[in-house]
Amino acid sequence: MSDRSPAPGALELVQALVNTVDLESGADALDTAEGRARFGLGEPDLPAARELRESLRVTLLAHAGHPPHRTVTPLGDLLAAAPLVVAVEPADGSAALTPAGTAPLLSRVAAAVAQGLVDGTWMRLKACEAADCHWAYYDRSPAGRGRWCSMQVCGARAKMRRYRAR
Numbered sequence: 758m759s760d761r762s763p764a765p766g767a768l769e770l771v772q773a774l775v776n777t778v779d780l781e782s783g784a785d786a787l788d789t790a791e792g793r794a795r796f797g798l799g800e801p802d803l804p805a806a807r808e809l810r811e812s813l814r815v816t817l818l819a820h821a822g823h824p825p826h827r828t829v830t831p832l833g834d835l836l837a838a839a840p841l842v843v844a845v846e847p848a849d850g851s852a853a854l855t856p857a858g859t860a861p862l863l864s865r866v867a868a869a870v871a872q873g874l875v876d877g878t879w880m881r882l883k884a885c886e887a888a889d890c891h892w893a894y895y896d897r898s899p900a901g902r903g904r905w906c907s908m909q910v911c912g913a914r915a916k917m918r919r920y921r922a923r
Contacts, residue, residue: 761906764895767869768882774806774866775813775884775893796862806862809835813866817884817893821903826891839867 764772774796777786786792787803787810798806812832815825840858845851854871856864873879881896885906896903 761894761897764882764893765878766872766876767865768873768878768895770869771813771866771873771882772893772895774810774862775817777810780891781889798862802862809863809866814884814891814893817882818891820880821883821886821896823884823886826888835863836867836870839863841867841871 763769777792777796778784786795787798787806793799793803796806808830811827812829812835815827815829816832818825840856841854841864842857843852844855854868856868858864870879873882878895881901883894883896883903885892885894887906890906892906894903894906
């Protein structure tokens with residue numbers, strides 16, 4: 758849906774996961790082998806991946822000041838189970854959180870969220886206000902008050918609805 762550029766760094770993974778389903782048409786990229794392969798998922802991983810996706814969507818809606826679209830497991834509860842390790846590079850002493858254990862997607866998402874917190878980019882990853890969209894987008898507006906994934910589509914529809922209501 759969005760005509761915006763992808764989120765920076767590892768947050769692109771979070772954005773891509775949230776955007777695997779088109780709420781308007783119901784098409785879900787995780788239903789295809791190619792869509793699952795992008796995230797390293799197999800058939801047995803789908804329920805957990807979809808639960809993570811919708812928990813992320815609720816969090817991104819909250820970033821934009823919107824109520825949840827449905828009741829989900831809180832993102833913090835899911836990420837608490839993500840195994841991460843601190844990897845330290847011997848050559849220069851730099852450190853990074855990296856996935857560990859048996860839940861690679863969950864751990865990669867947790868590492869991306871942690872990196873976004875450190876970078877100050879996490880709160881700018883948002884979900885579109887439009888109820889039939891909720892597409893994830895990275896808000897690059899100067900004030901950080903973007904409301905729609907696309908001003909040309911979702912923003913224009915919302916403004917037209919308000920205009921017609923008057």
